[in-house]
Amino acid sequence: MTHDKQKSGQVPDNEMSGSTVARRKVLLGGLGLMGGAAAGVLGMTPAVSAASNLPPNIPEWTRVLGSGVLTNPYGQPSPFESNVQRRTVDWLTPDRVASISFTPLADLKGIITPSGLVFERYHAGIPEVDPHQHRLMIHGMVDRPISLTMSDLMRFPSTSRIAFLECPANGGMEWRGAQMDGVQFTHGMLACCEWTGVLLSTLLAEVGVAKQASWILAEGADGAHMSRSIPMEKAMDDALIVYAQNGEALRPEQGYPVRLINPGWEGNTCVKWLRRLEVGDQPWYQREETSKYTDLMPDGNAREFTFVQECNSVITSPAPEKPLKHGKGKYWVEGLAWSGRGRIKHVDVSYDGGVTFREAKITSIVLPRALTRFGIELDWDGSPMLLQSRAVDETGYVQPTYQQLRDVRGTNSIYHKNAIHTWKVFPTGEVANVQLS
Amino acid sequence: MCNFRNLFAGLVLTFISSSILAEGRAGYYGYGKPATPTEIAGWDIDIRADGQGLPPGSGSVEDGEVIYEAKCAECHGSFGEGVGQFPVLAGGTGTLNAQRPLKTVGSYWAHTSTLWDYIRRAMPFMQPESLESDEVYALVAYVLYLNDLVDYDYVMTQDNFTDIQLANREHFVPDPRPDVHNTRCMENCKNAEDIKIVSIVRRPEPAPAEIAVAAESKPHAGEKIYNQYCVICHKAGVAGAPKKGDAKEWNTRLEAGMAVVTEHALKGYTGKSGVMPAKGGFMQLTDEEVRQAVQYLVEPNK
Numbered sequence: 128m129t130h131d132k133q134k135s136g137q138v139p140d141n142e143m144s145g146s147t148v149a150r151r152k153v154l155l156g157g158l159g160l161m162g163g164a165a166a167g168v169l170g171m172t173p174a175v176s177a178a179s180n181l182p183p184n185i186p187e188w189t190r191v192l193g194s195g196v197l198t199n200p201y202g203q204p205s206p207f208e209s210n211v212q213r214r215t216v217d218w219l220t221p222d223r224v225a226s227i228s229f230t231p232l233a234d235l236k237g238i239i240t241p242s243g244l245v246f247e248r249y250h251a252g253i254p255e256v257d258p259h260q261h262r263l264m265i266h267g268m269v270d271r272p273i274s275l276t277m278s279d280l281m282r283f284p285s286t287s288r289i290a291f292l293e294c295p296a297n298g299g300m301e302w303r304g305a306q307m308d309g310v311q312f313t314h315g316m317l318a319c320c321e322w323t324g325v326l327l328s329t330l331l332a333e334v335g336v337a338k339q340a341s342w343i344l345a346e347g348a349d350g351a352h353m354s355r356s357i358p359m360e361k362a363m364d365d366a367l368i369v370y371a372q373n374g375e376a377l378r379p380e381q382g383y384p385v386r387l388i389n390p391g392w393e394g395n396t397c398v399k400w401l402r403r404l405e406v407g408d409q410p411w412y413q414r415e416e417t418s419k420y421t422d423l424m425p426d427g428n429a430r431e432f433t434f435v436q437e438c439n440s441v442i443t444s445p446a447p448e449k450p451l452k453h454g455k456g457k458y459w460v461e462g463l464a465w466s467g468r469g470r471i472k473h474v475d476v477s478y479d480g481g482v483t484f485r486e487a488k489i490t491s492i493v494l495p496r497a498l499t500r501f502g503i504e505l506d507w508d509g510s511p512m513l514l515q516s517r518a519v520d521e522t523g524y525v526q527p528t529y530q531q532l533r534d535v536r537g538t539n540s541i542y543h544k545n546a547i548h549t550w551k552v553f554p555t556g557e558v559a560n561v562q563l564s
Numbered sequence: 565m566c567n568f569r570n571l572f573a574g575l576v577l578t579f580i581s582s583s584i585l586a587e588g589r590a591g592y593y594g595y596g597k598p599a600t601p602t603e604i605a606g607w608d609i610d611i612r613a614d615g616q617g618l619p620p621g622s623g624s625v626e627d628g629e630v631i632y633e634a635k636c637a638e639c640h641g642s643f644g645e646g647v648g649q650f651p652v653l654a655g656g657t658g659t660l661n662a663q664r665p666l667k668t669v670g671s672y673w674a675h676t677s678t679l680w681d682y683i684r685r686a687m688p689f690m691q692p693e694s695l696e697s698d699e700v701y702a703l704v705a706y707v708l709y710l711n712d713l714v715d716y717d718y719v720m721t722q723d724n725f726t727d728i729q730l731a732n733r734e735h736f737v738p739d740p741r742p743d744v745h746n747t748r749c750m751e752n753c754k755n756a757e758d759i760k761i762v763s764i765v766r767r768p769e770p771a772p773a774e775i776a777v778a779a780e781s782k783p784h785a786g787e788k789i790y791n792q793y794c795v796i797c798h799k800a801g802v803a804g805a806p807k808k809g810d811a812k813e814w815n816t817r818l819e820a821g822m823a824v825v826t827e828h829a830l831k832g833y834t835g836k837s838g839v840m841p842a843k844g845g846f847m848q849l850t851d852e853e854v855r856q857a858v859q860y861l862v863e864p865n866k
Contacts, residue, residue, distance in 0.1 A: 221639075221649035222796040225689075251692060252792070264599050264607055274603060275596040282595050304763035333591035344610055350692040352609065352685040403607055412613050412675045414682040418667070421736065427661035429672070431736040447767040475750065480759045484750045513759065517746075525746040535744050539665055543741075551761065559767070564760040 210234075213244060216312060219300070224252040225351070227294065229315030232441070232463065233448040238491045238498040239289070240318035242373050247380045248294055248316070248394065250415075251350030256400055258384040261348065263368070267406035270335030277384050281370065283325040283333075288367065289497045290390035291319040291465045292397060293436045295420060295542040302538045305560045310446040313548065313560060314439075319465070319498035322388045324369035327362045331406070340406045344413075345387050348402035355396045356410035357389065361434070365390050368401065391467030391496035392434045393542075395420050425537035438526050439545035440464035440474055440501070440518035451556035455509040461490070461502035466520035470494065473519040474501040480513030480549060480563055481528070487516070495521075512552040513563065529562060609693070611681040615726045618680065621697035622721035625714065628706025631699050635688045638803035638838075644668070644710040648800025654710040657731070670711030674733040676725065680704050690796070690845050786860030789853050793846045794861055804838020814862050822862070829858045 180186035204211065213228040220226040228247040230240055247253075258277045266272035294316035300306045307313045327343075336359075343362050347353040357366065367388045370377060377383040382399025389396045395415055410416070410432070422430040442462035445451050451458055464471045470493050475484035491500035501516070518526045529546040551561040611617040633642065641647050644654030656666030665671075669679055684700050686692050695703070705720040708728060714720075720728075790798070790808070797805040806813035817825055830851055832842035843849050849857075 221800055223791050224796060251686065251689070264604065266599050266604050266608070271591055272599040272604060273591070273596040274599040279596040283593060305765045306763075308765045308767040333593055333595075335591070346610070350686065352692070354610065354685065405608065405610065407612070409612065409614075411610050411681070412678050413610070414678050414686070417674050417678050417736070418669075418672065418682075423660060423665060423667070423672075424737075425661060428735045428737050429660075429732075430739050431674075433739045433741065435739075435741065437741060473748070475748070477753075479756060481753055482751075482756050482759070484753065486750075517748075519748055524742055525748050527744040527746040531744050531746055551764065557766070560765045561761045562763045564758065564762050 208234075211244070213247060214311060216300075216307070225250050227296075227316060229311045230318050231448075232310050232315050232317065232443045233446045235443070238319050238463070238500055239373065240320055240498075242320065242375070242378050242381065245292070245318040245320065245372075245378070245381060246294065246316050249349065249351075249380075250353050253379050254349045254400055255379070256348055256384060261384055261400075261402065263385060263401060263404070265330060265334050265404045265406070267344075267404075268337035268340040268408060269331075269406050270337075271333075273334055277370065280325060280368065280385065283329055285323060286326055286367065287321055287323040287371075288365075288390065289319065289321045289494050290388060291317065291436075291496060291498045292388070292394050293317045293439075293465070293467075295393040295395060295433070295436065298544040298546075298548075299541045301546075301560075301562070302533075302540070302544055305562045307560060309448045309560075310441060310443055311448065314441045314463075316394070317463075317465075317498075320372045321374065322367055322369045323371035323374075324367050324385070324388070327366040327368055327387070327404075328364075330368060330404075331362060334406075336406055337408075339408050342407050342410050344403070344405040344407065344411050345396070345398040345401060346403040346405075347382075347398045348400040353395075353398055353415065354411070354413045355398055355416055356413065356432075357387075357396060358432075358434075361389055361392065389434070391436060391469075393420065393436060396434060420542060422536065422540040422542050424540065430540075433543060436465070436467035437543065437545045438464070438466035438468065438471075438518050438520040438524050440471075440516040440526055441548050442476070442514055442516050442550060445514070445552060445556075445558045446550060447558045447560060450558050451507060451552060454556070455507055458505045458507055459502055460487075460505045460514070461500060462516050464499045464501055464516070464518035465497065466518065466522075466524070467496055468524065469496065469521040471499040471501075471518055472521050472523075474499075475517045475519075476501075476503050477515040477517070478505065478512045481515055481517075481547065484515075484517060507552075509554055511554060513561070514550040514552060514558075515547050517547050609681070609685050611677045611684075613675040613677045615677065615722065618677075618722045618725060619697045620722055621701050622719055623698050623700070623702025623705050624719040625702075625705045625709040625716050627698075628702035628704070628709070631695075631703055632706050635691075635695075636703065638797075639689060644707065647802055650800070650802070653707055657711075660732070660735070668711065669707055670713060670731070672732055673730050674736050676704065676708070676728045676730060679707060680725075784856075784860045784863070786853075786856030786858070789849065789857035790860045793844055793849065794857050797844070798861060804835070805840070806837075808861055809864060811864050814864075818862060822858075825862065826855055826858050829854050 211231050211234040213230065215226060215228045226249065230244055230246045261277060263275045263280060297316035298313055301313060341359045343357045343359065345355055345357055368385060369388045370385050372378065372381055377386060385401050386399040387397050387401050416432065422433050424430065440462060442460060444461050460476060464474045474487045476487045477484045487501040487503040489499060490502045493499050526545060526547055532546050549561050549563055551559045639647055639650040640653050644652065646652035652666060652668050654668055654670055656668045656671035659666045659671060673679065680700060683703050684695060701720045705714060705718055708714045709716060709718065713728065797803055798808050801807045806817065828840055830843060833840045843854050
């Protein structure tokens with residue numbers, strides 16, 4: 128735990144009076160005890176010692192030396208942020224080995240998701256892959272089947288791009304009605320990172336792809352050998368063989384040492400712990416592209432190879448986790464928008480359940496197939512509100528309503544739910560997840 | 565790509581490319597090594613809908629039943645009905661356009677090859693890629709039998725594999741999206757009077773007392789191990805495993821003493837209700853980790 132490291136490194140070896148050290152120990156020891164709920168507790172009932180840290184008093188931490196370099200050789204967030212965590216919903220899956228956890232969207236800023244908070248999805252747990260013994264094999268309808276070590280892979284020209292990653296089941300629990308009690312769970316199978324690696328097209332040129340080739344099977348080195356068929360057009364367009372995320376090696380949860388990223392497409396196609404790419408002339412109809420990740424329609428037909436994540440948005444503050452805490456007055460309402468088809472063009476916000484919309488400001492850099500942050504000033508009069516956001520992408524596609532989605536797709540398609548989402552704000556400032564007629 | 569003809573062709577091609585053409589035809593960068601046919605054969609486990617990739621072999625429904633009962637039924641149920649939340653394999657025919665569709669191999673899957681491929685690549689859940697080809701053939705045959713698609717005397721081989729057509733294969737359609745069209749209305753987009761809340765989920769407000777308790781109680785040392793390993797069987801009660809929090813079941817076992825329960829977890833045990841493999845099959849766990857997990861597991865739920 129972070130706290131322990133801080134404690135062990137807290138005391139410089141000289142120049143501290145015994146009483147100061149003792150006080151620091153009490154303060155930090157107390158924090159350690161409070162563990163996961165430290166921020167919450169402090170937020171609700173300030174500790175007695177905290178008052179003495181307020182003006183005009185000089186805070187404790189200002190009158191002592193802080194801990195030195197290498198207290199944390201790999202830095203960690205402040206213990207006061209320990210509430211910002213991935214969380215799971217245990218009833219969704221039979222175990223935690225083939226399961227999912229959610230990104231804490233309400234607590235994040237900007238458009239980049241810290242690597243340790245990116246949602247997790249495994250089909251057989253996180254394999255502990257030794258990068259020295261890992262190989263990426265490319266074979267099938269190619270002139271020169273090759274086997275690459277990680278250092279081979281890193282010799283190829285490298286490229287970086289920021290792209291969102293979203294599970295196609297994001298929000299899938301809400302097709303029939305509001306079910307989850309926070310934005311972490313309604314929209315948290317979502318993240319956005321800078322991904323660095325080699326364009327798949329570069330590797331395909333290297334091995335020489337046969338003219339008739341039209342699909343590629345991507346397969347992981349985990350126990351599930353997670354596998355998906357990828358069309359050649361995507362492979363030659365922007366698919367990236369990724370070994371770094373937000374400037375450092377991929378996290379084990381994200382496919383260390385190497386994964387596929389298909390910008391704008393279903394997260395499931397972005398195969399982690401990538402070990403094999405086979406080039407062929409038809410799709411393989413793997414389990415994760417027939418039994419799962421196909422969209423069942425009301426007539427009993429199912430859509431297959433539904434790759435694109437369509438335009439979507441959600442307000443992350445206020446949200447059930449971020450109520451309006453200051454009564455009437457001005458608030459900055461903000462959220463995230465994204466589209467697998469390109470850039471976000473507009474985001475409109477409604478306070479009255481979709482009767483009236485006004486255009487929000489885009490407050491981040493706008494990149495294709497990346498999260499985009501928006502915000503708008505609200506002058507709240509304390510009356511109940513039905514907050515909505517509606518994104519429009521550069522193709523002109525407008526994020527649909529639940530009714531529009533259900534009219535076409537019913538309620539059993541599980542995947543690709545990108546409806547306009549509604550938060551009800553009560554006069555108390557409390558926020559609830561609702562669906563409207 | 566494992567049948568002999570393809571393997572032979574692959575051998576010849578690779579021989580040519582590596583011995584005669586390698587120097588002249590290396591890629592632009594020339595990084596890495598040629599993947600040898602042996603290396604490829606070891607990893608190339610995929611089966612295509614047309615049967616490409618199937619290894620030689622065969623398996624009967626009768627053999628499949630024995631293997632299924634030993635290695636699959638604990639999660640999928642003896643009749644493919646699924647235990648707890650583990651996948652249902654059989655039944656559901658005619659439900660795909662119903663209010664609550666039941667998607668199984670028989671009712672939903674499009675290709676027998678997917679079943680063969682997936683069993684080999686990922687099953688049994690705790691021992692992926694541990695089955696011999698003939699076992700996979702037998703299990704595929706048995707799952708088809710559970711779905712009334714073949715008779716009990718059926719034997720599947722690589723030659724008759726493509727004769728079996730799953731009923732739902734004609735009901736998969738290409739992606740027609742964008743299929744839903746909204747317009748960017750800014751004012752009077754609907755009547756305020758028509759807006760009704762049809763469903764709502766409020767966040768439970770934690771009482772301050774609960775927060776204090778949560779803050780002070782340290783997580784159990786065995787909790788992480790339990791959640792990562794033991795939960796697979798002990799949450800749903802797979803293979804007769806006593807569920808976490810089932811005081812009645814645990815008390816019966818604890819009558820013999822904690823030492824005995826721990827010993828069974830470490831060394832494995834076969835009892836009246838089921839089988840506990842040594843360390844749950846996760847031999848990478850240390851004895852101490854197993855002890856901690858057992859302590860956590862037998863605690864009554866709070």
